[in-house]
Amino acid sequence: SSRLRRSSQYHQAEYGGTPCHPSRISHHIYLRECRRDTSAMFLLALWILVSNGASVDEWKSRTVYQLLTDRFQRPDGSTEPCDDLSNYCGGTLSALAANLDYIQGMGFDAIWISPVVDNTDGGYHGYWAQDWYSVNPHHGSSDDLKNLVSTAHSKGMFVMLDVVANHVGPVGMDFSSINPFNQNYHYHDRCQITDFNNYTMVKYCRLADLPDLDQNNTWVASTLQNWVKDIVSTYGFDGIRIDTVPEVNTDFWSAYGEAAGVFQMGEVFNGDPAYVGPFQGPLTAVFNYPMFWTIRDVFKNGEPMSNINQRYEQEQQNFQDLDALGLFVDNHDNPRFLHNFGDISKFKNAITFSLTGQGIPFYYYGSEQAYGGGNDPQNREQLWTNFDTSSEMYQFTKSVIMARKTSTIWSYNTTTHTVNDSHLVYSRGPLLIALTNSNW
16 A cells, blocks of 8 residues: 655644652553642552554544454354364354353453454455345344344444455356345446556456445445345444445445435555545544554654654545544554564554544454464464453553543643653543653
């Protein structure tokens, strides 16, 4: 993807404040409580000391845990590893519902689950739709899905459903098995995307030879819109994550989002804010992929910490609402941050930024167990071999989320106090965050 680096001026300010006595809540996190006056106001400060159908506003207050249903937990409680990560491994919706406490124990109050419709052979991930009106039997039943959502809601957790409106499973030119899109005229002509800078090709050709639906066909468009409306209302989802957004005409997304009637988070896999930004508007929000690359550059590759602020300044010109963007370190489409990189301290700093920076935090399953898988499918490991609530990253994540929630940081703007090549200190309301990409 295109990765845009643009320099801009950044004003550095020295932070000065009342000294406080920190109370250590983990090895790398300090929570400071400072009485600022006689009205019992407290300042919470987060220090990283080593080299670490709801409304938009409601979603901004949430912390989202992303998972693949097939990789989270097996119904029999098996701890045997998966033999083949490129195929089904045995995770189910019912097993997920039974183990939500593992997720909630870190403080997460929302989950993003992988697509639920029946897929063509090998579609463990959910992105190869075959029957749009059936739940994938490998993962469970319609009742299992309803139970998952109701169980999550009973725990105060939102559920975001991953949806696909661009393509179907890899069936070549034989669409007879696809329900309901079983006619040639439901699709664009067969051609392959070979140049992602050619927007016409991106919209009308196939991604990885997956048959590309023709949303300019009125019946196809209305069927997709009615489907998303029905699945959201039937199961009570609180939001949707939308796959492969640039591959479809922008006008379609406005109607699709309106039909869904819930918060939308779109995937625009590109590092240029000028390219990604216009998709927020037709959709409620998109993932902040430009910042994803900046996070990797800064915390993993040692580029200046000031790049973070420069990125945000640039994005102010391209996005309607930075606070609604999805902020993340890892996901299912990229090698994990820790792949061929063993510096847990820098990972902790990156994770802390994703949980406290401007945007809605999205946290990829397995990060709490310091997973380091490479390219797909190696970054889609089974979790049931490592349900360790005492692990270093599990407890660290819990500490940061606790500080985030206690301070209700989503209610405050971000104020930068100090920034240089290796350090960034900022606050959001009563929470002070100090990050570094150095090893001191």
